[in-house]
Amino acid sequence: MDIQALATEVPIEGEYSLEGVDFITNGEQYLTFLLDTEQYAVDILCVEEIRSWENPTKIPNAPIYVKGVINMRGVIVPIVDLRLKFNIGKAKYTETTVVIVLTVESNQKSRTIGFVVDAVSDVLNAEENEVKAAPTIGGCVPLHFVTGLINVGDNVVTLLNVEALQAIEKHKSIQG
């Protein structure tokens, strides 16, 4: 195994990463992902990393959507399954299941949580005025999680409030 040879094979940064992404934009950028067939988006600046699914360590008596914790470079990061939290689709774990790790700083404390989604799809540019108000007739997703809707072609993307996502309800200490 020649490391030098391997190193030259690795593409120089920029060759791949810039391709197809329009960086010249005035609006905000959002990462869109799939829950079942529905499209959702979060502010891309909150995204710490995207990792493949691995079995986490269970937290005793945690809510069903908290799958457990993983070790992300020495930091203990809890994993929340968004499909279970919002009750959308089936929570299956396949090779394409991904975890989006989001970091938000609030009250001078940053919090990092991983969210399980079905697939990551695209980076979306949208100006502030393109974000429409969400319908008040709620579905499975409680309204306070939704910042707004963005029309992308024929599809509608639901923009999620990351801070609200990160709030974890206090454990019910006893569950039966």
Place this chain on the structure above:
Amino acid sequence: MSIELSQFIPSFLEESFEGLELMESSLLSLQPGDDEAINSIFRAAHSIKGGAGTFGFDQVTEFTHLVETLLDEMRDGRREIAQADIEILLDSVDCIRILIEAARDDTSYDEDKIAKTSQALEQTLNTSQSVTSNENSPKADSGLTLWNILFVPEHHLVQTGNDPLLLFSALADLGFLSVQAKINELPALTDMDAEEIYIGWQLELKTYASEADIREVFEWVEDECRLEISQMEAVNLPAEDVPKKEVNTSEEAIESSPEIAAKPTAPSEKDDTPSPLSQSNQQAPTANKQDKSSPKAKQEVGSIRVGVDKVDMLINLVGELVITQSMLSELGNDFEMNKVERLTSGLEQLLQNTKELQESVMRIRMLPISFAFNRFPRLVHDLSKKTGKEIELVIKGEQTELDKTVMEQIGDPLVHLVRNAVDHGIEFSDVRVAKGKPAKGTITLDAYHLGGNIVIEINDDGGGIDREAVFNKAVEKNIIEPTTSLSDSQVFDLLFEPGFSTAKELSDISGRGVGMDVVKRNIQALGGRIQVESTPGKGSTFKVNLPLTLAILDGQLVRVGTETYIIPLITIVESLQAKSELINRVSGDVILYRLREDNVPVIPIYQLFNICADSESIDDALLVVVEADGLKIGLMVDDLLAQQQVVIKSLEDNYQQVEGISGATILGDGSVAMILDIPGMIQLATHRAQRNQQVNIQTKIAEGETV
């Protein structure tokens, strides 16, 4: 003068506190004729005075000056060392500490105490032909004064790094300054050396400041100039004419040239200090700086002094690590299977290096326990004076090292235990003599390492704990039933129950509402234990068992189903295989295991945590018997794995506190494992049982209604 002195303030504070500690301990052990001790006390006081002067902590300087004068007399043998003097000096040490703390935090302080002590000091000084203590106080009245200052520096002044401009701007901070250069000594251009100074200055300063304040400005150049300071007249200007200074102007004044700086700038007055000590209501410019830097100083509390040997060792280890790394990377560059052996040995070396490095890094946080023990001689001295009991304090093992965080948090519980020993343990001299013991009681503090823990012992040779009195009191307070039969150690453990105090009357030493239960809780919060041993008539020993550090924990890895948990080793009593004939089921669903004489309730972890286990049957299951809060329980696990040290990581950072879990750690394979919180698990199990009982009762009632 306004060079960035403020950056040295934290080190000054640190050194001052160390000096104060030294003064205190030397004073306590001071014997007449012990010149070395007096000298060291004097030196400590002197450097505090000098430092405080430099940084403009005037109150500290003035007060310390009095102390120094007294010490000076003692040092020269002009004064006999009387016990009363030592008491005054001890009080003074307290006062200096208060003053320095007040200067650091920029807060107010107990002026009465300072005034009283300084009066006592002055009185003591006046009883002999003492030097005048306060040469500047008569002039330091608050009137405006016009000073005439002649300042003729020697030619080489600028070569020593001093700048007259800075001096003048510092003066301008004190009040109105007008500057006139005297150039009559200016040599001909051909004889002039560009690096020398030939000008003298005639300055007029209209200020509230005292002569001492002005002299302080010239403190660094005193020996290199001709300095004449004379008072012209007292100007009785109304105070408003000198505008109050804003916080920022001191910096502006530094930048501006002296001529411009002659604009009205007077430092802010402190009118909330009416004590005689604070007569100089002018503060040197650095004192203004202090306003801004004090919050910073507070944040920087966490500094450690590390011995050079420890640092050298670290550097050595890092060097070895680098060598190992380069060896391994060379091996990896061109790897073939026949080099496996070298790889293994290289990895072993890496393991060794990492381990040693880890140990050395941990050692940096370790401080000798003398840091915590140092305050006790004074405490015992004061307490014995207050109670009228004769007590000798013996300290052993003060070089035993302990983690800094643990040390900081163990201080208060130890103080409480020592107070307790003085108050409740040691008897009065007449009682002691009647019992045939030496009149002087002894309290021994001892510290030593035991396994991965440190043990601190507080021993007194007093009356011991009255078992019956404790028992009766506990019955009286409804902590136990009168019929309960308890072992000695169980009775002594009652002392740590909330709301328990056997002192017949409350004294202001220990019976102040903060009970032994708090002591126990604090020690437990540190992951430690406390034990009591006592022999009636001979005395008692409190043993505090603490982990060496809070960051690392000795754990027993256990497996339940697919999950790995870590049980803190310190809580484990024993591990055993359950024998079915020793299992009893009582009160519905509680499993009890007969462990010799005790019945230990069994908590199956899979049930408590709602997970799947290999075997859900108690028969032949593995039990880990743990103890917390004096309660033993058996945890049912599937398998016992290795014992290892684990690094504790917080779950709360990104998640929240979890009942029954104290934290998480990362195992060798990179996976996460939960660390069990035994008291939390007991609580969780108790809550759950209570809820189940209530649910049962409610369903019973509901059934009753439907029938």
